[in-house]
Amino acid sequence: MNIHHKKKAAILKALAHPIRFCIVEGLMAGEQNVAAMVECTKVPQPTVSQHLNILKAAGVLSGERVGNQILYMVCNEDAKNVVSSLR
Amino acid sequence: MNIHHKKKAAILKALAHPIRFCIVEGLMAGEQNVAAMVECTKVPQPTVSQHLNILKAAGVLSGERVGNQILYMVCNEDAKNVVSSLR
C-alpha cells in the first residue's frame, strides 16, 4: 500500500455516497447550479452544500460564481473516468 | 437520486479505502491468497481479513478454498472497471 493507493482511494471516497455520486453524474453532462442539484437529489439545500464541500475538498469539483449563483463542474479526470466506468 | 446511485455508491464505498483498493488492484492481475495481501499491504492479517469481509459483502470479491488456503478473485465487473479507470 502506498501513496498511489491513498490518493485513488480518496477520490473514490468522495464519490462513494449516493448523493455525491448523483451530483457528479449530473455534472458530467455540463455545469449546474446548486438549485439543480437540490431538484435532482431531492435533499435539502444545506445537505447538498455539505456534500459539495466534500467534493470540492477532494478536488473533484470546482465552482464559478456567475451573478448570484455558482456553477459547478467536474474538474478531476480520475473522477470523470470513474463515473464513466459505472454507466 | 435513485437505486442506481445507491448501488454504484456502495461499490465505490467498498473500494474507497487504501487497503481495500490495494487488495483489489493486486487481484486484478490474478487470484491471490491472504498471505500475499498481508505482504502487499503491510498490515496485520486480521486487518486484511476484515477488509476482505467488507469486499465480499459488497459483492466485489469471491473466495475459493484450495486446500489450506483461500484464493480470492474480483468477481464484479463494475469494480474491475473502476480500478482500471484509475491506472
Add this chain to the structure above:
DNA sequence: TTAGTATATATTAATATACGAATATACGAA
C-alpha cells in the same frame, strides 16, 4: 438602503467505520 434569491456555515445527535489485541476455526501432514 431594503427585499428577495442563492448558497454556505455551525451545531448537534445518531450512526458507522477503523484498527489493534486476543482468540477461534479450518485444513493438511504426521
Add this chain to the structure above:
DNA sequence: TTCGTATATTCGTATATTAATATATACTAA
C-alpha cells in the same frame, strides 16, 4: 489425534460520517 499453518471472528475504543435544523453570507434588483 496432535501440530503447524492459513484464515476468520470478536471485542474495545477511537475517530469519522451523516443529515437535520437553524442561521449566516453574497449577490441582484428596486
